[in-house]
Amino acid sequence: MxxxxxxxxxxxxxxxxxxxxxAELFGAASSAAPAGAVNAAVIGTGTAAAALETGTFGVSRAxxxxxxxxxxxxxxxxxISAVSALKPYLIIMAExxxxxxxxxxxxSALQTAAVTDVVxxxxxxxxxxxxxxxxxxxxxxxxxxxxxxxxxxxxxxAFEPAAAGNGQTPEITELSLPADECSVCLVxxxxxxxxxxxxxDAKIVIGGGRGLGGPEGFAQLKELADLVGGSVGASRPPCDxxxxxxxxxxxxxxxxxxxxxYIAIGISGSSQHLSGVAGAKTTVAINKDPEANIFxxxxxxxxxxxxxxxPALTVxxxxxxxx
Amino acid sequence: MxxxxxxxxxxxxxxxxxGFKIDPVAKKVVPPANVAPVIDPYSEHAxxxxxxxxxxxxxxxxxxxxxxxxxxxxxxxxxxxxGADELILVDDPQFTDMDCAGLAAALSLAVRKTGSFDIILxxxxxxDWDNGQAGLLLAGELDLPVVSRVRKIELTGGKLRVEKVTTxxxxxxxxxLPALVTVSxxxxxxxxxxxxxxxxxxxxxxxxxxxxxxxxxxxxxGRVKLLRLYxxxxxxxxxxxxxxxxxxxxxxxALKLRELKLV
Numbered sequence: 001m002x003x004x005x006x007x008x009x010x011x012x013x014x015x016x017x018x019x020x021x022x023a024e025l026f027g028a029a030s031s032a033a034p035a036g037a038v039n040a041a042v043i044g045t046g047t048a049a050a051a052l053e054t055g056t057f058g059v060s061r062a063x064x065x066x067x068x069x070x071x072x073x074x075x076x077x078x079x080i081s082a083v084s085a086l087k088p089y090l091i092i093m094a095e096x097x098x099x100x101x102x103x104x105x106x107x108s109a110l111q112t113a114a115v116t117d118v119v120x121x122x123x124x125x126x127x128x129x130x131x132x133x134x135x136x137x138x139x140x141x142x143x144x145x146x147x148x149x150x151x152x153x154x155x156x157x158a159f160e161p162a163a164a165g166n167g168q169t170p171e172i173t174e175l176s177l178p179a180d181e182c183s184v185c186l187v188x189x190x191x192x193x194x195x196x197x198x199x200x201d202a203k204i205v206i207g208g209g210r211g212l213g214g215p216e217g218f219a220q221l222k223e224l225a226d227l228v229g230g231s232v233g234a235s236r237p238p239c240d241x242x243x244x245x246x247x248x249x250x251x252x253x254x255x256x257x258x259x260x261x262y263i264a265i266g267i268s269g270s271s272q273h274l275s276g277v278a279g280a281k282t283t284v285a286i287n288k289d290p291e292a293n294i295f296x297x298x299x300x301x302x303x304x305x306x307x308x309x310x311p312a313l314t315v316x317x318x319x320x321x322x323x
Numbered sequence: 324m325x326x327x328x329x330x331x332x333x334x335x336x337x338x339x340x341x342g343f344k345i346d347p348v349a350k351k352v353v354p355p356a357n358v359a360p361v362i363d364p365y366s367e368h369a370x371x372x373x374x375x376x377x378x379x380x381x382x383x384x385x386x387x388x389x390x391x392x393x394x395x396x397x398x399x400x401x402x403x404x405x406g407a408d409e410l411i412l413v414d415d416p417q418f419t420d421m422d423c424a425g426l427a428a429a430l431s432l433a434v435r436k437t438g439s440f441d442i443i444l445x446x447x448x449x450x451d452w453d454n455g456q457a458g459l460l461l462a463g464e465l466d467l468p469v470v471s472r473v474r475k476i477e478l479t480g481g482k483l484r485v486e487k488v489t490t491x492x493x494x495x496x497x498x499x500l501p502a503l504v505t506v507s508x509x510x511x512x513x514x515x516x517x518x519x520x521x522x523x524x525x526x527x528x529x530x531x532x533x534x535x536x537x538x539x540x541x542x543x544x545g546r547v548k549l550l551r552l553y554x555x556x557x558x559x560x561x562x563x564x565x566x567x568x569x570x571x572x573x574x575x576x577a578l579k580l581r582e583l584k585l586v
Contacts, residue, residue: 071496073468097489101471104423104456108463113424113546116455129550134452135352136336138343141452142551183468184498187484192492204585228586246509247492252453253508261585271340282585284576285561293340301561302576304569312573320581 211266365446
């Protein structure tokens with residue numbers, strides 16, 4: 001039995017505001033095998049204030065790592081210092097731009113192992129069993145990491161967020177980064193502006209697939225989405241063919257979404273796509289192919305030509321919502 | 324410049340979900356009898372990145388390296404037909420069912436034996452286990468700077484300048500050489516081979532190495548244990564929206580969504 005105890009949550013902050021995914025990380029921690037305290041390291045800007053906030057999740061010790069860039073190679077030594085101070089048995093971070101690089105780099109530096117894109121954790125006989133989709137979501141694999149600290153990244157929306165409580169005031173340790181010292185350096189950061197609501201934030205997402213036949217169909221999807229305050233996404237083929245922006249590609253290599261309502265139009269339902277929408281509470285599929293795989297995971301289905309269904313649906317929704 | 328590109332052979336990820344089977348006891352995927360393995364799509368993007376670098380840096384040499392068990396020579400020779408100068412197949416039953424750390428350790432031995440290099444290119448993840456770790460772990464083994472999920476690569480003033488895909492857009496990042504870069508699909512599809520290269524490739528033979536040739540220890544212990552492999556239970560109770568015509572179904576769907584307070 002190792003002497004490592006407790007869990008370290010690694011999260012990010014911008015301008016003192018903790019990432020929304022942090023509550024999901026603490027939610028995941030509650031599914032793991034309990035062993036000691038849950039503590040945190042916060043990476044980003046305004047981290048001292050954000051680290052203080054983690055007290056609402058019961059954190060008693062928090063590390064603040066201040067950096068505007070959040071590059072894994074730049075923060076890794078500071079993270080290793082936090083790990084050395086806490087000696088956790090499990091490290092949890094988000095499967096995001098930072099986490100998906102930091103987890104394997106940390107595993108390599110600490111001579112341990114990471115499992116990425118985790119969707120479920122179970123406590124089996126005091127052991128944390130880690131589940132992740134493999135083969136594009138066609139299968140699930142349960143793993144145990146046999147070295148410590150065990151490192152995992154969790155898929156967005158896969159875990160219920162932990163509720164913030166009154167908590168406590170954590171002891172904060174600020175860890176500084178070496179100034180102007182980088183091997184892999186950021187030169188410039190570009191943000192591609194997305195029109196309207198981001199698909200990962202929308203409560204209603206209308207998805208278009210190859211079956212739309214061209215970029216024109218997306219205007220009709222947009223009309224319905226605007227009507228219901230939703231957002232339009234696409235499966236991979238329309239993005240590959242520039243019918244719809246790649247930034248709104250839904251799937252395992254695109255955006256993972258968990259809206260209240262997902263309407264899949266002309267989408268056959270590859271495993272990669274279904275894996276990215278598995279968190280949707282209600283899925284409606286409209287496709288003229290009755291054999292389309294999307295019907296296997298849809299709640300409601302219409303086997304018909306979307307060109308006939310969608311205008312009628314839009315008109316009726318307009319009438320019902322009075323928009 | 325000397326380029327190493329890592330190429331992985333995987334079961335065809337385009338197998339329709341209905342044809343996808345696993346053996347839960349062996350904890351393995353059972354590929355349908357008539358479906359041949361393929362080069363991983365992300366490896367193809369890495370190869371395209373290598374070819375693009377060679378296009379603008381004449382005199383560059385590309386070594387393609389594939390490590391696995393039961394590699395299909397004719398399949399992976401496609402790298403030669405497309406313009407790789409050498410192909411090394413590191414093929415040994417020992418390389419079955421390795422975890423990411425084991426794979427990275429074996430790859431590092433293969434790369435060291437391959438000789439000097441300026442850049443190692445690999446896919447951002449492989450479409451079988453989707454871990455997205457091998458490249459980053461390999462960089463750790465070789466103590467190399469690493470940038471992941473790259474969509475554009477340039478050499479400027481002896482440095483590497485890349486565009487890394489991020490959730491919000493992209494980062495322009497500089498790195499010294501030698502370095503490891505994992506390539507994302509945005510770099511572009513793998514080009515088609517030309518006849519001259521196809522004919523030249525026919526005359527070339529890959530170099531074959533076994534585990535012992537690269538000094539890989541037998542029976543190296545893994546760090547991650549696969550407990551179970553299973554197919555997710557699909558809730559296939561899809562309720563058909565009634566209606567005599569598609570238009571009527573559209574109207575009924577709107578009513579249903581209203582009833583559920585979803586719109």
